[in-house]
Amino acid sequence: MRPENPGNDRVYNYERSYNLMKRVYLLKAISLVFLSLLLLLLLFRFFSSKQLDDVSPNIPCDQKLLESSDILFVIPKFENTSISTKQDWCKSILALNKTLAIHGVYHSYNEFGEDRSEEYLLEGIEEFYNCFGFYPQIFKAPQLKITPLNKKLVKNKLTFYGYPNQLVHKTYHCNDSGEITNKITNLI
């Protein structure tokens, strides 16, 4: 509403420009905080450990990618192939001297997006042991999908890596099948 009195008009205009300025400053402050957080996240991703998902004898994997990653997420029974029956492969992965973790059991689509039994999880853990000679400590679900019950089950035995982990670490995929390609992961 436009006031009728010219004096009131000046006050009205002053208040309007003051409010506008306040909004611009607030917007600038929010942008600055957002950009700082983004920069911090990118810096953190750059220096934090690199992870490689989908490591399996049945999935071709670039040797350079295997060598440049810090944690390898192994699928124990991809396409029903037990890694323990591929001892040469087990040795070659061990020889890389990386932290080895478990990435689902069969890695079917959204495998842990439906409730699984303890036996199911143990099947993967034992398979991992029979390949590498030690039990895994870290678990990441295929497609990162996991039900609350499965999460509880996993956390009873292993350290669980979910979305926050994926945000602060660069994660590559052996067959470059991730939602974010390896090339883009390299950049950000």
Ligand SMILES: [Zn+2]
């Ligand atoms: Zn995967």
